Amino acid sequence: MSYRWNWGIIFEQPYLSWLLQGLGVTVALSCLAWAIALPLGTLVGSLRTGPYRAIRLLCAWYVQAFRNVPLIVQMFLWFFVFPEVVPKAVGFFLKRQLPIPEFTMGCLCLALYTSARIAEIIRSGLEAAGNGPRNAALASGMTYYQAYRYVLLPMSFRLTMPPLTSEFLAIFKNSSVALTIGVLELTAQSHQVESFTFQGFEAFTAATVLYALISWACLGIAGAVNRQLSNAGGLGTEVAIK
């Protein structure tokens, strides 16, 4: 094994700024996609347990469609296929006029993919909360919207903090798939550093450490949120009585 170590390379320009830009793109892409995915997923997950059968079915298919196709294929569909099948003017806009098209389409794709997974998590939380609170809320004269808004969703979020946390971690990892449509995020930048310098160890180690730091930071945030929630009447065993 002959390898010339050069740890200094990752602190030299332009490689350092490549890696930092990559980190910035990864964080921006993930957070933006999460900001879309969380409300959308919550909506779809809620409608899946709602009173209308047709909408329940529709939402079930929404989830199935996004879950059963690999993310990279979805990226290709949004980036290469979608602009071709929409009306010509829209397609032209997407291909020619949209600023940073890779990032925009990658973000959209990641957001929709994640929203389907969040919908499943929210649904399982709503099911775990059970019919009792739903009946209690409706019996007090709340509309379905009020019952979900004030009672069922707050319960569901508390019950599903652990899977929501791992989904939040996953979105940072999944954002790397956007490199296949040309988004220069962290993994892509580390790969580029490797191609230019042949210092793969150093480049990939830098990326690995940065991803680990992101994970670590997310777990810290999630832990703090969770503590906050459990101070405010955490849901333990009292959900199931007897």
Next chain:
Amino acid sequence: MIKIDGVCKWYGSHQVLTECSASIARGEVVVVCGPSGSGKSTLIKCINGLESFQRGDIVVDQESIKSPKTKIYKLRSRVGMVFQSFELYPHLTCIENITLAPQKVLKRSRDESIDRAKTLLKQVGLSAHGAKYPSQLSGGQQQRVAIARSLAMDPLVMLFDEPTSALDPEMINEVLDVMVDLARSGMTMVVVTHEMGFAQRVGTRVLFMDAGVIVEDRACSEFFDRPESDRARAFLSSIVRR
């Protein structure tokens, strides 16, 4: 106040309610009893529309449940319900549990709702526990909070669905005492229960149900002294033996 008229309900091909009819006047305390699976809970959940039914009608305070003009949410806000397993919202304190629906459904101010909640908590003997979460209370205390929560809506009638059957024996009386006080204050009540002592103390009428049919509908004293049907006699002797 409530008129139940020929209500029939099926789950698929299985009939759970057959031609149920009864009427309940203002200030009455009607005890619904019968063997488990006889349709008692289903019947009272029909009264506030938590369960639907295929045939017949129920009129609450001159409004038909089946009429498309009736706003079911409005109707529910005037009918209180207490559940077997309390169904307090675990993420809210007792005060918040009690004030949620008055604020969101009746649009009362926060201060007014809190004042009312404090009065009600005092009424059920739990003044000191307003800031606690449901998980910090015993079952009997939780059920009393649940009663206060229903009363906060100033209901015309209160429905109780086996309010003591999820409680440990030593806690049953504290809940029954609250209910007796409520009955003596003139509240109209429909109570599904096996507590025959409660029925004898404050009940005005008994509906005895078996296999989805209202078998007897009689004044309390008559029912306990001279039950007409064999089924009621068998049921009463099995209760007494316990």
Next chain:
Amino acid sequence: MSSFDLSVITQNIPWLWAGMQLTILLTLLAVAGGIIVGVILALCRLSPWWALSAAAKLYVNLFRSIPLVLAVFWFYFLVPIVTGHPVGPFYSVLIAFVFFEGAYFAEIVRSGIQGVRRGQLSAALSTGLSHVQALRYVVMPQAIRNMYPVLVTRSIIIFQDTSLAFVVGLTDFLTSANIVANREGRPVEIYCFVAVVYFLLCYAAEAGLNLSKRRVAR
């Protein structure tokens, strides 16, 4: 853009089928290897030796915090250096998957074993079974029953994830399709076809899993 032309798919079926065979082979080997690595890691984590347990924990947490694409790049770069000669994309991708998925399988196996109540082991030991017998006949059958739906779900995810081998040019199903799409200039038909194939296969696998779960529950 002219209308949808299915002949571009039918003409290239042999080529696409070869890609799918590689995808299936890669999935099967990755699942098998990943389970072996996962079981070893899980046993390390549950072992009484502090250092072993900590090392396994570090391994699992590290791999679970990086994206699969990065792991593929890592191993594509590392394997030739370690072995001293080029091995081609298939083996480096396979090794990447085995080590990467091993971390996920380790967590599945660990929670499967820990999900069996302690009382079960005590009960088995109290009837005179040896420790090994108790694990073999009482704990493991229950643990496997706990684990198997999650194992199958993870395998479906791996089947989808093998498409990421695209980044190092391994001619799996997606990469083959990509080559066809570029050669024929018909990305719409080809990528839609790829999506439909993945959807149907994953949907069928999940439906099969749900069916068998219901049978086990009975």
